[in-house]
Amino acid sequence: MGEAIAFYTLSFFILVFAVLVVTTKDTVHSVLFLVLDFLFVAALYALLGAPFLAAIQVLVYAGGIVVLYLFVVMLVNLKRPPEAHEDPHRRTRFGYALSVAVLVELGVVAAYSHAIPAPVLAGARSVIPVSGNTEEVGWLLYTSYLIPFEIASMLLLVAMIGAIVLAKREL
């Protein structure tokens, strides 16, 4: 019962902040709502019995990545009006299209997860004991999900090199 109340409260706030992120005019405020969003998501993880994931969520997203966002937002003047030749509504339309795509995707995932028999989900849940899951996360990462993990790290490496090349052309 208490868990349900907490879950719905958190979800409500997550949605509200998510909407605020895209509707707020001031970019810094928008980034701040994003931070709040991440923090509430972290709380959700904690609620689901995944404190490790919650801590990582706060550390990496709220504490690391968004700080860099904030840097960019503060340093770069984003109040530039759109260029004359640009269609002012082009981005909006693009945004709508993207949201529809994501919604459809979510629907598919939801439908698919309903189609999976319950015992599989139960089995997945049992991997994560309530007491602690750091070890399990590590174990899973380096066994079942080794290839995705390595691919992700390669991707990050490529992104890093790309960023350096872009930033310092005359290297």
Next chain:
Amino acid sequence: MDLFVIPLLKILIVLNATLVGVTYMVLLERKVIAWAQSRLGPMRVGPYGILQPIADAVKLMLKEDITPARADRWVFTAAPIIAMVPALIVYAVIPFGDKATLFGREITLYITDINVGLLYIVSVASVGVYGIILAGYASNSKYPLLASLRASAQLISYEVAVTLTLVSVILVAGSLSMVQIVRAQESAGWWFVFVQPLAFAIFFIGGLAETNRAPFDMPEAEQELTGGFHTEYSGMRFALFFLAEYANMIVVSSVATTLFLGGWLRPFPGVSALSFLDIIPGWTWFLVKSFVFLYIFIWVRATLPRYRYDQLMRIGWKVLIPLAIVNLVVTGIIKVMLL
């Protein structure tokens, strides 16, 4: 009842002790620096000025709370709170002692022991940086902006080094829980400072940098940036920043004590010849060790000039982080070999 009342009581005690400790930390700093500089320090309020923190608190509360005209009001108000709250909630996982018996009840001397305690501390501390960045941004003034940029760059860079040293400690201890780390030191018979001296040194330097203390106090370098990110703050909001800094100092000292100096353990827990020291309760050891740390923080401030911003970044990225990585790799190899 035990589920709620005792933790609540503990939270209340720790919170109050922290706030009082922080205010007295300010007095301690003023006194220690005064002695270092052949002065007396505060002497007027109470005998030897021991009531000075109270007078300061009253003064700061009664001062006018100014919001600059063109500031971002909400963010300006939120920033000191964002700075203060993480500094306080970190205390939830710091083990001040092991167990004590009070009124026939066995009570653990920590609020909670979560198995990702260390990670929790690091992640919560990483949110604290928002207070500084936002203060700088919301003030709508150039000095705070420069200071907040410095501060965030500094915090992010040093966090990498500090976190890497923590990982090597975790490798040695085999746990992320603060209590388990102390227990690991108990069973090893050594404080981890002897096992991980390099990690300890990096943690200490990184701790100085992360709490914006001299010689890394660039974000609030008053000689350059007229007070840094809190230039535009006054009254209690300024006090919150001030208190957050000292609370963070205590956090860093406590974490260092727990990770490297054996927390509540007596010196050389493995040497049974020293077991007569066990008469002294564990929390005393903890407090004494933390105090030594805090004293060193102050001592450093009284002694050293300030680094320049680029030098600070250079030390962070070119010295501390490589050293931390090397330390981590060596620790990992030794750990694997010994297993």
Next chain:
Amino acid sequence: MADDSEKPPLPPAVAPGMPAEGAGTAVPSAATGAEAAPASPAAKAAPAPAAAKPAAAKPAAGGPEHAPKAAAPTGPTEPAPPVDLPVPAFIASLQSAISGSVIHVSYWVGDWTIVVPASQLLEIARHLREAADAAFDFCSDVTATDWPPRAERFDLVYCLYSTRHRHRVRVKARVADQQPVASVTPVWPSANWLEREVFDMFGVNFTGHPDRRRILMPEDWQGYPQRKDYPLEGPGELLMENPLDWLKLRQAREESDIE
């Protein structure tokens, strides 16, 4: 060694013109009780009549040559050097290098001064800096003196020093109000601020100055405070005595600015 006590006691009453009678050693006329004042270098000492006394009993008696009346002086006293005192070589070489460059040479209490035409100032400055016997690489001061009734009312004064030869000279140029005069900043970068100050205080019209702005006074200040005809009392005093009048004056001024 060149202490005051060794400075030649100069006769104030006959000061202008400096009759060069007897290049005697300095008479320590004022050395009452000082035991054994350090040997004063006779070579450097200027000639002084033995009877000379420091400005004493009747200081105002002997008026300067330029202004026999008690009226405001119209110019500085620039006594010529005593005939038996050799003029420094660099002055002679300057004279020969740039014709007409030295209008007047003066010597007083150990300081050499040359008066040069303002039109040739930059050329002379360059020579003084570059000539081997002068080598005045250090411009220690630029200032001015205001002598109002005179047509060329300002004396621009450049105090030069040579770090190589360790000698000094004062170069003077007479300029009128608004008369353009070349800035010496290209020759001595250190003259930059000093000339700005002269511009600020006297309104001397420097040309070719890289950054000619007011330096000490506010940028919107009217007038040039160091001129002799600048009123000693003005709005500032009015403010203290009668703030309302001051405010009116200021408003009137602001309105006239807007127009």
Next chain:
Amino acid sequence: MFDTNELVLNMGPQHPSTHGVLRVVLRLDGEKVVDADVVIGYLHRGIEKLSENRNWTQIILLTDRMDYVAAATNNVGYCETVEKLMAIEVPRRARYVRTILCELQRIASHCLWLGTHAMDIGAMTVFLYAFRERELILDLFEEFCGARLTYNSMRIGGLPQDLPPGWDKKVLEFCRIMDGKLDEYEELLTHNRIWLERTKGIGTLTAAEAVDLGLTGPPLRGSGVPRDIRKDEPYAAYDEFTFDIPIGTAGDTYDRYLVRLEEFRQSLRIIRQATEGIPEGPIVGKVPRLIKPPAGETYHAIESPKGELGYFIVSDGKSTNPYRFRVRPPSFCNLQGLRRMVKGHLVADVVALIGSLDVVLGEVDR
């Protein structure tokens, strides 16, 4: 998207490390200084103009207010200039006392410089230590003339009063204390790694540049130009003492620091010699009751703690006030070098460089 906007930062006139009311408008690229405009005049009191309407004795008091941390030096410079105009011979005892006071003043001024300079770089203990020793000098001055900051401690022709009994012993005692304290300062700074990193290679000036910029005093000597008016054109009683002129090699902030620290020692050396050899005799030369120099003009410079302090005075010979009173303030001319020095350095170096020039705004603006 990423336009390289320059940030214009207005440093001062209200800023903790501009040593008063200096204003530096910095154009920054990130934290790097692209250009700087030094704005002065916030403390302009018109001392030159005021002096044209004061009599010759009253001006001594005004000179106190220029470089207010070295008031006695200003007094000496002014009095000597007037003495030069009037050809007054100052008794040897008075000249000795002037030398002692000038050197004490130099130590006091350098103490203040060391304290504030170290403070600007973040070493705050040195500040208190240096002020502690400066206090001893102020005590000595207080005993001599009754004042602690603006001394009015000279008269044209000599001194206002003789030394109080036992004063010379106290001066020697001070020298003994100061010797040890200097080592204390050096221990905190000279080989301190952070201090070295903060000062070495910062604001480097070659000898030629320093001369061109019109620097004098320690900033000039730090660049390796052995120019000191005490040696080159001795005044007071400096020709009777042996002392060295320290010069730097690299011309950076660290060299200027070393030069000043060595000047402490040389000053102590001069004070010792002067105090031990102080002659008996009168303290005032033969000065007319009404001071009215003959018509004429002169420029006389002395070595103040900041550099060449010159007085250019024109007397019309008729009135009891100077026709023109001009001061060549060393701080003003040294400050001119700041713009050249800060270019390409960071904001933190700007304060280090302002400290390194050791300017006193009372003298810059007069």
